[in-house]
Amino acid sequence: MSGAFVGGIAAGLTAPYYAVIFTSRRTDGDNGYGEASDAMVALAASQPGFLGIESARGSDGIGITVSYWDSEEAIAGWRRNAEHSATRERGRSLWYSHYEVRVCRVERAYAGPPARA
Amino acid sequence: MSGAFVGGIAAGLTAPYYAVIFTSRRTDGDNGYGEASDAMVALAASQPGFLGIESARGSDGIGITVSYWDSEEAIAGWRRNAEHSATRERGRSLWYSHYEVRVCRVERAYAGPPARA
Numbered sequence: 001m002s003g004a005f006v007g008g009i010a011a012g013l014t015a016p017y018y019a020v021i022f023t024s025r026r027t028d029g030d031n032g033y034g035e036a037s038d039a040m041v042a043l044a045a046s047q048p049g050f051l052g053i054e055s056a057r058g059s060d061g062i063g064i065t066v067s068y069w070d071s072e073e074a075i076a077g078w079r080r081n082a083e084h085s086a087t088r089e090r091g092r093s094l095w096y097s098h099y100e101v102r103v104c105r106v107e108r109a110y111a112g113p114p115a116r117a
Numbered sequence: 118m119s120g121a122f123v124g125g126i127a128a129g130l131t132a133p134y135y136a137v138i139f140t141s142r143r144t145d146g147d148n149g150y151g152e153a154s155d156a157m158v159a160l161a162a163s164q165p166g167f168l169g170i171e172s173a174r175g176s177d178g179i180g181i182t183v184s185y186w187d188s189e190e191a192i193a194g195w196r197r198n199a200e201h202s203a204t205r206e207r208g209r210s211l212w213y214s215h216y217e218v219r220v221c222r223v224e225r226a227y228a229g230p231p232a233r234a
Contacts, residue, residue: 008179009140009217019138019221021183023126023171024229054140056173056181062125064173064181066138072224092229099229100126104136104221107189112141112209112216 010052010068015106018069024099026061033095036087049074127169127185132223135186141216143178150212153204166191
């Protein structure tokens with residue numbers, strides 16, 4: 001959607017809005033994760049109320065993905081998406097040894113040095 | 118502090134609580150970042166109201182650190198910490214080409230497969 005951020009840093013959003021923090025530890029092996037992860041990012045970006053997504057995974061296997069949404073209703077809609085639900089089930093059974101999901105209201109935000117190319 | 122998580126995944130926290138999402142893109146070179154980063158994590162963990170911290174940085178240079186706190190007052194206290202303030206200034210001038218800080222209220226949280234060793 002126009003103005004949404006996929007990859008990189010989601011900037012220029014105006015609080016209040018909502019964030020879903022997904023912190024995970026991967027199991028060994030890919031098991032279809034890479035392809036499914038790319039598909040889920042593309043699918044999320046097509047949902048109503050999607051504002052952006054940021055993701056990082058370090059060499060210790062800990063990953064953090066934060067998606068941003070304009071309302072709690074948008075988050076609930078994404079959670080109900082059938083393809084997303086099926087992929088979450090694969091995540092629970094195949095890809096993650098542990099994860100935490102936190103649904104947050106972003107109260108305020110600020111940024112440091114202006115974005116460079 | 119007892120019960121706080123440093124490294125790994127912060128689990129078992131009871132909502133509501135607060136999260137500070139710090140997303141950044143690093144400049145080239147270390148420039149003292151590694152040592153200062155470790156010191157800041159240790160200092161944060163010693164602050165009143167600290168609940169835990171999670172961090173990941175991928176090979177594309179995008180990093181996400183989320184710290185968890187029991188109140189907005191705890192976040193304000195950490196922000197006022199003199200050593201933290203001085204290190205933030207080094208971050209702005211040396212380490213980050215861009216960052217976003219988002220202060221959030223965690224409304225609800227849930228977890229997937231039980232933590233394994």
